[in-house]
Amino acid sequence: MGRTKQQALDTRARIIDAAERVFFVRGFARAALEDIASEAGVTRGAVYGHFRNKEAVFQAIYECADMPLDPFVVQSCEQDADPLQHLHAQLLQRLRDALHLRRARRLYSIALTKCEVTAETAAFYERVAMAALRAEAQIDAALRAASLRGQLPPDLDTRAAAGFIHAALTGFLHKRLLMSAEPRVDLEAEQTLASALRCVGANTTFKPFEPARV
Missing domain, CATH: 1.10.357.10 (Tetracycline Repressor, domain 2)
Structure with missing residues (x-):
């Protein structure tokens, strides 16, 4: 993978991590892309380079998370003895x-x-x-x-x-x-x-x- 592409991926990951922290503190409605950019240490333009709007950043947080959207997903118990x-x-x-x-x-x-x-x-x-x-x-x-x-x-x-x-x-x-x-x-x-x-x-x-x- 080229250095430029890896840098872009690293920046995207940093924006997602920062957005997670910002949304946790401020919620969705009160958070702005400027807040996310500042937390990530990038410009607002850099955020727009990866995401079209705040909603897209929000969606990306959960798409990248290795966890289900619902916390109570379970595996099949149908064949279990108990x-x-x-x-x-x-x-x-x-x-x-x-x-x-x-x-x-x-x-x-x-x-x-x-x-x-x-x-x-x-x-x-x-x-x-x-x-x-x-x-x-x-x-x-x-x-x-x-x-x-x-x-x-x-x-x-x-x-x-x-x-x-x-x-x-x-x-x-x-x-x-x-x-x-x-x-x-x-x-x-x-x-x-x-x-x-x-x-x-x-x-x-x-x-x-x-x-x-x-």
């Missing part, structure tokens, strides 16, 4: 990651607490909504597998239950992202998840709480 325990373990880990991993916490904070749904961000939040539906479908599949194995009531409306669990965890995450980290957050996360699963009929003793490794 799908409910597997689902619990995955959701708890996703919740811990969103709360503890620095970049994940910052990006979910921006999406959930620091940006408004406007004409500029509508396309992004449509993607967020679609990601949430996919996560709910994955949770639904796990609940159906658990129901077939007798871990949940056979007449459970698993689609509605998946929506409820997803909403409960998203609400907890939203609340916690607005607060500073504290030692009890992992225990509260576990209790919230266990309560949500019990509300849909789970009668299982889940594995005990373990501190998150970060």
Whole structure:
């Protein structure tokens, strides 16, 4: 790769990193391209050389992130001998990651607490909504597998239950992202998840709480 092209890629990456910090502090509406340029140590023209507008920078942050738009994406549990325990373990880990991993916490904070749904961000939040539906479908599949194995009531409306669990965890995450980290957050996360699963009929003793490794 030529030096000029590598320099351009480095500049683009620096702009994206700077934009992430600016949006985290100022939110989307109050941030300007001048703020991002200043934080990145480049000119506003350099930002325009890579992105057509602020929305494009915002979209690029999430496109470059190695994480799903929805924090509660899970792998298939359908073939697992204990799908409910597997689902619990995955959701708890996703919740811990969103709360503890620095970049994940910052990006979910921006999406959930620091940006408004406007004409500029509508396309992004449509993607967020679609990601949430996919996560709910994955949770639904796990609940159906658990129901077939007798871990949940056979007449459970698993689609509605998946929506409820997803909403409960998203609400907890939203609340916690607005607060500073504290030692009890992992225990509260576990209790919230266990309560949500019990509300849909789970009668299982889940594995005990373990501190998150970060």
